[in-house]
Amino acid sequence: MRIDILTVLPELIRSPFEASILKRAAEAGLVDIHFHNLRDYTTNNYKSVDDYQFGGGAGMVMMIEPIDKCISKLKSERDYDEIIYMTPDGERLNQGIANALSLKSNMIILCGHYKGVDQRVRDHLITREISIGDYVLSGGELGAAVLCDAVIRLIPGVLGNETSALTDSFQDNLLAAPIYTRPREYKGWSVPEILFSGNLPEIEKWREEQAIEHTVKRRPDLLK
Ligand code: ADE
Secondary structure, X not given: OEEEEEEXXXXXXXXXXXXXXXXXXXXXXXXXXXXXXXXXXXXXXXXXXXXXXXXXXXXXXXXXXXXXXXXXHHHHHOOOOEEEEEEEEEEEOOHHHHHHHOOOOEEEEXXXXXXXXXXXXXXXXXXXXXXXXXXXXXXXXXXXXXHHHHHHOOOOOOOOOOXXXXXXXXXXXXXXXXXXXXXOEEOOEEOOHHHHXXXXXXXXXXXXXXXXXXXXXXOHHHHO
């Protein structure tokens, strides 16, 4: 998978890709991330990417020209499955969206700043708008990092144990069951006996019951 990230603050989004699973995925050639600074696509002397709003109003608006120039250049080099704009009024990210995007080959992710982008970018250049939650970030970069992490870990071969993404919370609309490791007893806090029974079907049944109970308590909305 190739991901092109368009931003005015590349330094804000680079570090998550230089650590942990995302770094390993890149080193293994499973994902290829490219950062593009939109200031490199400006034509004015000040390299400004934003301007005042027509009609008045507080807050600057990202101009269409640098964004269009960057996207056009990328599109002339390859086809893209999605051109995503990170915005709080987009479709709310969930595991289903991450699963679907993990099957794509090439994606562009546009990070907004200031008040947002000129509406014509959204009307004519973008194929999908994604929000990571009902709160406003100062820019789309951290949202793009969250989206990339959720998607990249699902690409086959990225996680060591192929099955571990399948047992994540949300994969079956259930939260994950509790998990334990050594020591068996700590400060008098013990691990449920069933996990030492050696009876795999019974353990699976217990995990499923726990997952359902956990979901009913914390996220009943997932069961509807
Ligand atoms: N940009 C600003 N806020 C955002 C959010 N909640 N999700 C995605 N991108 C954003």
